[in-house]
């Protein structure tokens with residue numbers, strides 16, 4: 485196996501009584517764009533700072549290209565980090581801010597090459613027209629892009645980016661997401677990118693790592709994370725509206741009982757059979773995998789009867805919340821399909837069995853239930 489560009493093993497980092505990282509393991513491959521996703525306080529920034537050498541863990545090792553970085557100063561690690569709170573020279577022009585790292589003896593590039601690099605990055609970040617302006621006269625979003633540019637102009641063995649698009653409005657953020665990976669330096673350089681936005685992680689990450697309470701819960705491609713989530717925490721972290729999780733029990737016949745309904749789960753028969761009858765479990769189904777109306781002829785669809793609780797228009801689609809016994813199920817359907825639905829009206833829902841996921845029940849302590857694979 486080739487050596488990972490960034491490798492963290494058993495990292496423990498505490499601040500007083502606060503455990504920030506709790507035995508974290510992470511590998512980022514050479515040239516990979518890796519997104520680290522997790523809620524506030526999960527340990528994302530601490531992970532980046534540990535790689536950069538700005539924080540010293542109590543135990544564990546950080547290696548870059550196979551070399552142990554213990555005792556290596558941040559400046560000598562060869563990584564470039566962009567913080568959410570950015571340090572720029574406010575009185576100097578945006579161009580100067582971008583150019584100053586390239587003037588240091590360490591990176592010194594021939595002037596023409598430096599200009600070309602700055603030009604490419606400024607253009608792609610949409611700040612080409614602002615280069616003469618002092619940074620102090622720029623908006624927060626523009627400043628954030630200069631700060632990001634300042635990191636990306638430098639030749640580095642890895643870029644460490646902490647929520648670099650957080651101050652941009654939704655439209656610009658979407659545009660920048662597309663541009664970011666097109667930047668040559670980003671394409672060629674290993675990038676560890678921190679975000680709490682699952683849409684951003686899915687759009688950008690070659691692979692995604694989901695972090696919770698200082699540990700990586702799962703790493704994988706977007707398909708793996710989406711279709712084979714490790715647990716209900718990962719499943720809930722992706723997709724809006726969120727995945728539906730219906731609590732129930734496995735019956736003696738290897739089916740699943742929830743809200744007085746029996747389900748066969750043909751896509752996961754081994755998973756269901758591996759669970760002792762009476763065990764509390766949860767069925768996961770994503771809102772876009774449910775449709776209105778009956779399954780029609782042909783094999784496959786599981787039908788559920790419920791009543792309309794509420795509908796909410798989301799652009800061209802409508803989110804319909806359906807009451808199913810004591811449970812609520814959310815589905816997203818084309819707007820036309822939901823026209824005429826009134827609260828309390830009976831509706832029939834259909835779901836394809838292969839899109840059902842089976843999980844253990846969540847623990848009483850809030851510990852997420854793991855997916856049952858059989």
Ligand SMILES: Nc1ncnc2c1ncn2[C@@H]1O[C@H](COP(=O)(O)OP(=O)(O)OP(=O)(O)O)[C@@H](O)[C@H]1O
Pocket residue numbers: 499502503504522523524525526527528529530531680
């Ligand atoms: N300097 C510090 N002193 C004390 N506690 C800290 C310090 N830095 C981080 N922590 C704690 O460590 C935990 C992880 O923090 P970290 O900043 O890595 O999370 P994060 O996932 O980046 O969160 P956010 O998305 O809010 O930035 C939190 O509980 C935080 O309060």
